[in-house]
Amino acid sequence: MKGIILAGGSGTRLHPLTLAVSKQLMPVYDKPMIYYPLATLLSAGIQEILIVTTAYDLPLFRKLLGNGSQLGCHFEFAVQDEPNGLAEAFLIGEAFIGNDKVALILGDNIFYGSGLAKLLQANNDPDGGIIYGYHVQDPQRYGVVEFNDRGEAISIEEKPKHPKSNFAVPGIYFYDNEVIEIARHIRPSQRGELEITDVNKAYLQKNKLKVSILDRGTAWLDTGTFSSLMQASQFVEVIEERQGLKIGAIEEVAYSMGYITKTQLHKLARPLLKSGYGAYLMRLN
Template sequence: MKALVLAGGKGTRLRPLTHTSAKQLVPVANKPVLHYGLEAIRDAGITSVGIVIGDTGPEVRAAVGDGSRFGLDVTYIPQEAPLGLAHCVLIAREFLGDEPFVMYLGDNFLLDGIADLVNAFREADHDVQILLTKVAEPQFYGVAELGPDGEILRLEEKPEHPRSDLAIVGVYTFSPVIHEAVRAIRPSARGELEITDAITWLIGKGHRVHSHFVTGYWRDTGRLQDMLECNRMVLEAIEPDVRGTVDALSEITGRVDIGPGTTVERSVIRGPAIIGAGTRIDGSYIGPYTSIGEGCVLEEAGVEYSIVLGDSAIRGVSGLTYSLIGRNVEVTRAVGLPNTHQLMIGDHSRVQVRA
């Protein structure tokens, strides 16, 4: 069995970070989301992985390499434009051959992995198995309608009036029959080959299309709130590990992971939290559910329930919360008239300040 991982796409909901970075490489607890997916595939007993890449392909290649450090053999499959999930299957035909495979959307986060899904597919005789979960707002997802035995009766993409509350999670298992389906369908109104159309075609031809339910925690990490919630869930399980230097004037409480070469002076860190290697924290407060990347500087700063990417600096600013701060960012106190704000913000950014 093989795996097809989709690591292209524009990541519009996480702009401006994704103007210069692949959305699948935004970190959760200082590890890219894509790495969690690759580890889940490995833990399900799959070693041959094709990764579909787009404009951010060089960055994905740099972050994954040949896959050997994950115990995988990785093949890269360039896609000239984001033309749909079924198009990814179409262009991966040579890599996939006639083997069954898992298709894994690289920005999905499944805390308990996919071993149960893969094992269920191997033991059954289905042509397609779709991973589902109940959601509060199904109109924002692909939605499945099931028969009495768990078979898929109908799929709808972001329906105005959903027939169920069962959202399609971005992990699928297919037999080779899917190749016939992706060749048979035509582009949708948005110009893409939709995987839901291909699966619907198979249902119409009488093929066995079944459901499997998420048993643990799942998030599509395309939005800020989802990134922060995934970060919280991972940090809940970290073990304390202080490999840096903490002075006697600092207070470390709870589960805190501090990377090598990091210095903490006159500061308070309340876990769960993770601090990357080579970071300097001075006179600052880091609250629960916070990830600070490598090579950062925090001076007289305060941040909690946030993600700060590598090589960024926060100086003289406290009260930061519910924030995602990109790489090589500088956040400093404004100098000038009292109660003023001085901002230089790129396109598609969002800033909230107290008026």
């Protein structure tokens, strides 16, 4: 399975912070924002990843992440000229995806929780589509899943005025290769975008969509506003200071997944010693 991180857009809700730098390059406590979704894909067992961003920001992402070989991975980069919707990522990445299955994660979404990696790994070979449901207080801000009495998904609505449940769809999705053809045939919404909700509806109509519920011990953070960006940083700081363990450290995930050796890990850590980040990596067993 391959992965795509959607890290485009203009970040207007974070202006003036994002006038000169991509939102996904902004710090969330001690790491660039994109480290967190990247670590999520790596922990799901995905090593071939396409980063979709703007032409202006692409060189900066390439400078930050390189080609991925230092992490035992392979990274490619592509441009989304305009924010034409999440589903456009599958059309932009068609050649990259090839005949493989693909996971899409939003570059400003942070996931954290016990057992999350195992859940993602269990879903990285879908026959159809696999999305997630997460209980929220304000579902009208998101795509919302409706379930029947048997716990089966029966409808999905994008930002409904009257939500039929409190289960929002967070920004990580797993699909088989049919997603490319589905994305090609959906029509732009009233917002002029190719909506990921329409992709999910297409799979639902085929009875090929599975919705997995993220339990109450899982944190899902969206960092698209000033307050949510600050809250995410505070959340990461509290967990890391309390546990002495890092969230979203891509080098640690690559090492724990067996993508790199301890020698390679230490090589990555040495230039980062002064910040303390490298010292943390050096202490890993």
